[in-house]
Amino acid sequence: MIIKRCSTCGRFRSYEEDDVFCIGCGHDSLASACHCGRPYDYALVETGVELHCPRCGERLRGRNYEIE
Numbered sequence: 001m002i003i004k005r006c007s008t009c010g011r012f013r014s015y016e017e018d019d020v021f022c023i024g025c026g027h028d029s030l031a032s033a034c035h036c037g038r039p040y041d042y043a044l045v046e047t048g049v050e051l052h053c054p055r056c057g058e059r060l061r062g063r064n065y066e067i068e
Contacts, residue, residue, distance in 0.1 A: 003040040004030040010061060012043040034058060 001014040006022035007029040013022075020028050033039045036056035043051060043060065051061035 002032050003043055004032045005040050005043065005060065006030055012040060014044075034060070 008027040009025040034053045038055040
């Protein structure tokens with residue numbers, strides 16, 4: 001199991017390597033790492049309202065505003 005993030009709804013969950021569809025919203029937009037290459041292994045343990053990548057600073061928590 002690896003941590004993947006749905007870029008549509010912003011949820012982090014554990015998935016198998018071959019999984020491509022989000023179990024929350026059904027979109028095929030799962031990614032196992034930030035665009036800078038940093039894996040999402042830290043994401044499930046953080047409970048803050050906002051979450052940013054510790055390498056590049058990209059905002060990760062929350063819905064993608066471009067897809068609403």
